[in-house]
Amino acid sequence: MTPIIKLAGVGPALAKALQAGGIASVEDLAAAAEADLLKVQGLGAARVKRLQAAAAAHAARSNGPDPAPAKPAPATAPAQAGPLSAEVEAALNKAAEEKAARIAAEEKAAKAKAKARKAAQRAQTLAEEFAKAKEKAKIRAKKLKAKAKKAIAKEKAKAKAILEGKDKKPKKGKKDKK
Numbered sequence: 001m002t003p004i005i006k007l008a009g010v011g012p013a014l015a016k017a018l019q020a021g022g023i024a025s026v027e028d029l030a031a032a033a034e035a036d037l038l039k040v041q042g043l044g045a046a047r048v049k050r051l052q053a054a055a056a057a058h059a060a061r062s063n064g065p066d067p068a069p070a071k072p073a074p075a076t077a078p079a080q081a082g083p084l085s086a087e088v089e090a091a092l093n094k095a096a097e098e099k100a101a102r103i104a105a106e107e108k109a110a111k112a113k114a115k116a117r118k119a120a121q122r123a124q125t126l127a128e129e130f131a132k133a134k135e136k137a138k139i140r141a142k143k144l145k146a147k148a149k150k151a152i153a154k155e156k157a158k159a160k161a162i163l164e165g166k167d168k169k170p171k172k173g174k175k176d177k178k
Contacts, residue, residue, distance in 0.1 A: 001024075001025040001026075001027055001028075002025055002026040002027065002058065002062065003015075003024075003025060003026075004018050004019065004023060004024060004025055004026060004028070004029060006026065006058075007026050007029065007051070007054055007055060007058060008054055008058075009050060009051060009054055010051070013042075013088050013091045013092050013095060014042065014043075014088075014092075016087075016088050016091075017040050017041050017042050017043070017088040017089075017092075018040055020040075020041075020088070021036070021037070021039060021040040021041075022036075023037070023040070026055045026058050026059060027055075027059055029051060029052065029055040030052060030055035030056045030058075030059045032052075034048055034049075034052070037051070037052070041086075041088055041089050042088060042089055042092050
C-alpha cells in the first residue's frame with residue numbers, strides 16, 4: 001500500500017485530514033466513495049474528483065492494467081476526527097495565509113526593486129545633467145574672466161596713454177606763475 005502523502009497534490013495537512021477520515025493509503029482513496037471523501041474537513045467536490053483521479057492513475061501505474069480493489073474506507077470517522085480536523089483546518093488556513101502574505105511580500109519587493117531601479121536611473125540622469133551644466137558654467141566663467149581681463153588691460157592701456165600724454169605736454173601754466 002502506498003502512503004497517502006506520496007500522492008501528488010497531498011501535503012502533510014491534507015494527509016492528516018484524510019487519515020483522520022480513515023484514508024491511509026492511495027489505494028484507500030481510489031476505492032473510497034465520493035460522499036465519504038466530502039465529509040473530510042477541507043475537501044470540496046472538485047478537489048475530491050482530482051484526488052480520486054490521481055489516486056486511480058497512481059494505482060493503475062503501480063498495479064498494472066487491472067488493479068485489485070482496495071478495502072473500502074470506513075463509513076464513520078474515528079472519535080478523534082473532530083479536534084484533529086479543526087487543527088488541520090487551522091493549519092490549512094494558516095498555511096494559506098502565510099502563502100498569501102509571502103506572495104504579497106514578493107510583489108511588494110518586486111515593486112520596490114523596480115522603483116529603486118527607476119530612481120537610480122533618474123539620479124544618474126540628473127547627475128549627468130548636473131555635470132554638463134557645471135562644465136558649461138566653467139566655460140562661461142572662463143570666457144567672462146578672459147573678457148574682463150581684456151577690458152582691464154584696455155583700460156590700463158588708456159590710462160597709461162593718458163598719463164604718458166600729460167608727461168609730454170609742456171606745463172605752461174605753472175612756469176608762468178613763478
